[in-house]
Amino acid sequence: MVLELQKRLGGAICAVLKQKYGLTVESVPLETPPDLRLGEIATPIALQLARTLRKAPKVIAQEIVTALGQVEGFAGFEVAGAGYINARLDRGAFVKDAAFPARRQKPAIFANVEHTSINPNKAAHIGHLRNAVLGDTWARLLKAESSSPDTVIVQNYIDNTGVQVADVVVGFLHLEKKTVAEVRQLVADCEKRAEASGRPADAIDYYCWDLYARTSQWYGEGTDKEKAARKQLRLDTLHAIEHGGNETAEIADLISTAVLKRHLETMLRLGIEYDFLPRESEILHLKFWDAAFAKLKESGVLYKETQGKNAGCWVMTRPGAETAEGEADEDAKVIVRSNGTVTYVGKDIAYHLWKFHLLEGCEFGDEVFYTYPDGRQCYRSIDNRSVDANGTPYGTGVPVHFKASGADYVFNVIDARQSDAQANVKEALRGMGYVTQADQLRHFTYEMVALTPRCAEELGYAISDEDKEKPYIEVSGRKGFGVKADDLIDKLIAAARAEVDARQAGRGEAERQRIAAQIAIGALRYFMLKVTRNSVIAFDFKDALSFEGETGPYIQYAVVRIRNILRKCEAAAEAVLTEFSALDKGCVARFLSGSENEDIWALWLRAGRRSLVLEQCIAGSEPAFLAKHAFQLAQEFNNFYHRHHILTEEDPERKKFLLATAAVVLRELLIALDWLGIEGPEAM
RNA sequence: GCGCCCGUAGCUCAGCUGGAUAGAGCGACUGACUACGAAUCAGUAGGCCGGGAGUUCGAAUCUCUCCGGGCGCACCA
Known part of the structure; x- marks a missing residue:
């Protein structure tokens, strides 16, 4: 609504500038005036043009206003301040349209969002939660902005053959002296015990959390000789896992699979689901790296260093680095070690070539790994070449269902500490001549x-x-230092449950628990989303467990209030709006005029900003804008709720109008919350 | 040493591509429930926007510099 009006005004002003001054302007800056008394949309364009036109800003502004004349949807324009052009909307028309907004034209977005990507060797913690909540919300926003939501694919990369998994395997083999059979038994026991008790602490990911910390500590203990031996043990274990086909790798697979399943369950509690789980084991076994290595050498991105500290390694020049003539680039990034093994960045380059469909003949095999309650299926990569004994080309899995998305945009939700590594991947693509793809690869940093x-x-x-x-x-x-995700969620649900019990004594056990979960998730997701990406979250239980003020539950409470009102008049939101649209436009305009109704107009205006806010979120890669919008809408509704009593309103037409106001706010709040991954409870 | 991020009210944070009197939540203090349920609302106090210089008609926002804090810069991932 507001977005469409802004675009229309911007276009009209552009036309005026062209016709009157012969100026071609890229875009007209449009903003929201500080006070509604100044209008609803403003532009400082005249201030900007003062220099080029050699005229006073106020004169230019007045000339533009005169030339504009009538614009559909606007009641008028005026010049204010130093030379602002302020636009006043046709309130009656706006409100009528806002009740049933026209569908927007949207582009089809092909995108691949990678998020979560937790090493499958321990329980998820709050840091992982921020990643997953940001990534999930970002995917929801992309889907909302795309005409084809199915072309936004969510991936969760699983490093099941890395050192972190190796460390836990070392723990099982050398600290706990367990056999494959014993580890398998332990996994089964944990699953049984956790299911029976409902306590996450009984599950395998919690067990590994402690073992991982113990093993890490063990590496640093003992004599120098012992430390060296343990370091070697770690390396040998890693190599055995990467190679596959041995008992060490079998333990790694058991653990990483069981922990991964726990991660999916934890994230599902927050409403987070995935389409595909590509695993590093397949990157290795299906020879993605070999194909990528050939391309990297061929394009000259990688070269073999012959001198200096990196002698014998295949390296690449870092982005922006100046290479001195004839000298070895000591700062170069090692991609292939002198012993022939590939570094993490190397594997990541191969993976990203696959994401952009640039590895001919390389495809993951796949199978369903997890089926969500809503029926959505999550696939994982497998090496299933043996299924097709003859005819399968070398290095190619046999995809059963999942295929690379053919992404136009690839978003990697990865924290800021890995920006150098991400820059290297991007630089490798660019160096290979894939300039477009390099630009389409976005590090969604936080x-x-x-x-x-x-x-x-x-x-x-x-x-x-x-x-x-x-x-x-x-x-x-x-170090085992952190707040585990499931512990935090449990704590939030318990706190919410206490509040629900105090207010909803009449409701059943199951329903109260369900409401408590909705509130807990609302609180948690909002807590993670209200802060912009580039600010560190200093976690504190006091803030995270708060249900008052700028929180998810505050917004949910506004939803509940509106639902209670509609319930009392036995009306559905849709019906209320339909009835409202039959009202006379002049009558509606009357309800929106006068200083005592200014807050109601502000509420409609805010409700009409949804698509504008979405566009700002996409443009700025910033979900926090939407979080803020939802809160402000709820806040203005609560204000309205106290000032204008709906059910006791005596004027029947005004009552319809007030009800419609509530209904529109309800609809907009629910849409915004849905994009944030938060549910609107029926009661709380 | 080089790179990235941050510095705004007592605390936690917003402030959209520079624009009209710098905003919110929490906390503090005053008030409002025989209720469209107060997980709410109204009000008060609280800011040389880290310091300095520059660009501009105009700077919390852009540039430079200094100060303070965080994180990167491995043949780890």
């Missing part, structure tokens, strides 16, 4: 979640005096 010293102490961790002085302390899976 800052980490850390713990406040106070929070760390509450959790019982010993904090050094130095750390006590810091504003926040980095979470570390290696």
